[in-house]
Amino acid sequence: MTHRIAILGASGYTGAELVRLIASHPSMQIVALSGDRKAGMAMAEVFPFxxxxxxxxxxxxxxxxxxQVDLAFCALPHATSQAVIRELPRDLKIVDLSADFRLRDPAAYQKWYGQPHAALEIQAEAVYGLTEFxxxxxxxxxxxxxxxxxxxxGQYAIRPLIEAGVIDLDEILIDLKAGVSGAGRSLKENLLHAELSEGTxxxxxGGKHRHLGEFDQEFSAVAGRPVLVQFTPHLVPMNRGILADVYVRGEAAAIHAALQNCYADEPFIHVLPFGALPSSHDVRGSNHVHIGVIGDRIPGRALxxxxxxxxxxxxxxxAMQNANLMLGIxxxxxxxxxxVFP
Incomplete structure (x- = not known):
């Protein structure tokens, strides 16, 4: 059976990545692509690759x-998806890649995104898309x-540790490095090559990043009590990739065992042997996650x-992993x- 797919916002990086992935999918066919400012153009003009x-x-x-569409991927900017999705047919399956439906509490959405949620009537039905959980x-x-x-x-590194009770919930520090494509395709002065390259x-x-709303929501739900992490992201001059160093209080061997137990049967999450640490190069262009654990010289602490x-x-x-589940694939x-390496 072939499933008919639409991609809304196909002229952005995540839209192009969806096209790339669907091109090798055995049972998905793209039947519609939207790109408001580039309407009328061929994808080959927008993305020659x-x-x-x-x-x-x-x-x-x-x-x-x-x-004529079975499932739509919505790869639109934050705050745009709400207005669009509320007008789509109620029987259409949708995977939204924006932040518009991630936070269950409307007050939390307003706090982190600076405006009231515009589609509360459908927000309640949204399922958080961390596939493995x-x-x-x-x-x-x-x-x-x-x-x-x-x-x-951050959640792949920390969530199993909260579930297993092997770390101090009041001492979690996430130091994260992110590639430039995470900032989107819009022109931004700080992303110019001369201003970004050769530095970070x-x-x-200081607790201002919007993804803290997701950490607060998910970690607190797992723990059954409020959990607030310290989180500092860094922009690094690479096109793709994220690498997070997570500093925790707990026994390194127990932490490694908890991660191994949680992800033992997962096709895309790989826990390295104890003491081995991953590189962003190891997962570039793929749907894989690599996780490593090492003890610290200070007893009772781990990275x-x-x-x-x-x-x-x-x-x-x-998004595709979730769509596969929704479509019974x-x-x-x-x-x-x-x-892809190197």
């Missing part, structure tokens, strides 16, 4: 016939809210390092390509 594919011309969302809910969902890429990386910088520091590709496992690959379909 896709010129070998036969794809629909970009069009405006209101021009799409959704009666919400599979059953995702299978039955109509609307799945993809996680933030930084939030996913912290951003949204957990997690890395993933922000455009794939952190966004579009995760093998979860790993279209996602088994090896990482």
């Amino acid at each position: 896709l010129r070998h594919l036969t794809l629909p011309v970009l069009q405006k969302i209101e021009e799409i016939d959704f009666s 919400y599979r059953d809910e995702i299978r039955a969902a109509r609307l799945v809210a993809g996680t933030g890429c930084n939030a996913a990386t 910088n912290a951003y949204s520091a 957990v390092v997690a890395t993933l590709d922000n455009l794939c496992k952190g966004s579009s690959g995760q 093998e979860e790993s379909a279209g996602l088994t390509a090896a990482p």
Whole structure:
């Protein structure tokens, strides 16, 4: 059976990544692509690396016939998805890659995104899209809210440790490095090559990053009590990738065992042998996550390092993994390509 797919916001990085992944999917066919400012253009003009594919011309969302679509990926900017998704057919399956439906509490959304939620009538039905921890809910969902890429990386490292009770919940520090594509494709002065290359910088520091809303929501729910982590992201001059150094209080061997037990049967999450640490190169262009654990010279402290590709496992690959579940397809379909190296 072939499932008909629309990608809304196909002219951005995550939209292009979805096209790349779907091109090798055994049972998905792209029947519609939207790109409001680039409507009427071919994808080959917008992304020449896709010129070998036969794809629909970009069009405006209101021009799409959704009666011919089984599932839509919504790769639109934050705060745009709400207005669009509320107008889509109620029987259409949707995977949203924006932040618009990630936070269950409307007050939390307003706190972190600075405006009231505009689609509360459907927000309540959204399922959080961290695939490995919400599979059953995702299978039955109509609307799945993809996680933030930084939030996913941190959760893969920390969530099993909270569940296993092997770390001090009041001493969690996440020091994260993120590639430039995580900032989107819009022109920004600080992302110019001359201003970004050969350096790095912290951003949204001091508890201001929006993905803290997801950490607060998810970690507190798992722990059954409020959990607040210290989180500082850094922008580094690489195109793709996220690497998070997570500093925790707990016995390193028990932490490693908890991660191994949690992810033993996961096709995309790989826990390295104790003492080995991953590189962002190891997962580039793939849907894989690598996690390593090492003890510290200070007794009772440990370092957990997690890395993933922000455009794939952190966004579009995760979205496809969730779509596979929603459509009753093998979860790993279209996602088994090896990482790109070097």
